[in-house]
Amino acid sequence: MAATSTRYILICSGKGGVGKTTLTANLGIALAKQGARTAVLDADFGLRNLDLLLGLENRIVYTAQEVLAETCRLEQALVKHKQEPNLALLPAGNPRMLEWLQPDDMRKIAAMLGEQFDYVLIDAPAGIEGGFKNAMAAAREAIVVTTPEVSAVRDADRVIGLLNSEGVKPIQLVLNRVRPKMMANQEMLGVSDVTDILALPLLGLVLEDEQVIVSTNRGEPLTLTGNSSPAGRAYTNVARRLQGEEIPVIDPSKERQGLRAKLGRLMQTKIF
Amino acid sequence: MTLRDVIDKLLGRQPASANTAKQRLQLVLAHDRSDLNPELLQQMRREILEVVSRYVEIDFEEGDVTLETGDRVTALVANLPIRRAKLPAPTPISEPTMESELSS
Numbered sequence: 520m521a522a523t524s525t526r527y528i529l530i531c532s533g534k535g536g537v538g539k540t541t542l543t544a545n546l547g548i549a550l551a552k553q554g555a556r557t558a559v560l561d562a563d564f565g566l567r568n569l570d571l572l573l574g575l576e577n578r579i580v581y582t583a584q585e586v587l588a589e590t591c592r593l594e595q596a597l598v599k600h601k602q603e604p605n606l607a608l609l610p611a612g613n614p615r616m617l618e619w620l621q622p623d624d625m626r627k628i629a630a631m632l633g634e635q636f637d638y639v640l641i642d643a644p645a646g647i648e649g650g651f652k653n654a655m656a657a658a659r660e661a662i663v664v665t666t667p668e669v670s671a672v673r674d675a676d677r678v679i680g681l682l683n684s685e686g687v688k689p690i691q692l693v694l695n696r697v698r699p700k701m702m703a704n705q706e707m708l709g710v711s712d713v714t715d716i717l718a719l720p721l722l723g724l725v726l727e728d729e730q731v732i733v734s735t736n737r738g739e740p741l742t743l744t745g746n747s748s749p750a751g752r753a754y755t756n757v758a759r760r761l762q763g764e765e766i767p768v769i770d771p772s773k774e775r776q777g778l779r780a781k782l783g784r785l786m787q788t789k790i791f
Numbered sequence: 792m793t794l795r796d797v798i799d800k801l802l803g804r805q806p807a808s809a810n811t812a813k814q815r816l817q818l819v820l821a822h823d824r825s826d827l828n829p830e831l832l833q834q835m836r837r838e839i840l841e842v843v844s845r846y847v848e849i850d851f852e853e854g855d856v857t858l859e860t861g862d863r864v865t866a867l868v869a870n871l872p873i874r875r876a877k878l879p880a881p882t883p884i885s886e887p888t889m890e891s892e893l894s895s
């Protein structure tokens with residue numbers, strides 16, 4: 520039965536290495552845990568990693584490639600997560616697929632997934648070329664991931680331009696790898712600097728967190744283990760906000776207590 | 792300007808980098824968003840100045856023509872301080888006498 524209200528969400532950034540795949544894995548698990556039937560689609564055919572972050576790399580039998588070629592059924596290619604059966608991964612095919620894959624192919628795959636899932640999360644490749652455009656074709660809305668650095672914000676802006684021209688909306692922002700101390704010291708672009716420049720609503724804010732690396736080592740997203748690390752909580756909150764819950768996003772650089780923090784705030788007072 | 796900026800200045804320290812980052816980003820994004828290459832922008836500047844100078848005397852040392860950006864909209868902003876207005880340039884056919892004749 521077709522779920523008419525399926526949400527097709529592209530997770531993209533322009534720049535590589537800012538945290539798209541990490542967000543896709545954690546968000547997928549968090550949504551599944553909250554009861555939503557969720558599919559994660561690895562649209563990064565060149566550098567597929569989503570399987571690895573989810574700990575599903577040894578269970579792949581078929582991929583999107585065989586589904587498109589109709590040499591297997593969708594069910595055969597979907598890899599269900601053992602602990603979180605509401606979540607399934609559709610793995611990326613061979614990198615050589617990039618030579619012939621078209622936007623329509625991605626639309627077709629997304630539509631197939633939409634028949635059985637509430638959420639289809641699409642992990643986009645870096646860049647703004649063909650691979651990205653194919654991934655974008657499968658989406659209705661988007662989450663742009665960026666870090667508070669000039670190069671990442673600039674690339675995010677390019678991507679937002681493309682999303683706008685394709686009519687993908689809403690577009691929401693996740694600010695990743697935030698270091699509250701640097702922000703408080705004005706040595707890192709502030710939260711409102713980034714949201715003002717990109718003119719997007721903030722869906723979530725994720726701190727720089729060592730536990731992210733630990734969790735990728737294990738292939739167990741932070742949201743799976745109920746790990747209460749700052750990043751784990753942030754990813755869970757992103758999922759809840761997507762589901763419509765109103766949870767305020769807290770600016771960590773303004774949250775800090777104590778004399779140093781107060782002094783820091785005093786120093787930021789505008790005097791003229 | 793914040794208190795920190797003032798203290799940094801007094802102590803001869805480099806200002807905090809976040810603000811520099813923001814300003815540089817805004818400029819580079821203005822160009823990215825406009826798809827205008829630098830040569831075109833220069834050409835446009837020259838032509839704008841030429842047109843405006845026909846009507847008013849401008850002080851371009853104090854002015855500039857830049858792209859500014861906010862809320863995903865890029866605007867061309869010309870800041871052209873006027874020294875004084877020029878007298879309307881007499882055009883060949885409209886001699887003062889002719890004009891009074893026509894308007895009467």
Ligand SMILES: Nc1ncnc2c1ncn2[C@@H]1O[C@H](COP(=O)(O)OP(=O)(O)O)[C@@H](O)[C@H]1O
Pocket residue numbers: 532534535536537538539540541542568645695696697725726727728729731732735750
């Ligand atoms: N909040 C974070 N704290 C620390 N490390 C992070 C965080 N988010 C991502 N990383 C690390 O950054 C790297 C790139 O992340 P990844 O999700 O693969 O980016 P992308 O998919 O955008 O290329 C990985 O090594 C990941 O562990």
Ligand SMILES: [Mg+2]
Pocket residue numbers: 539540541563568
């Ligand atoms: Mg990735």
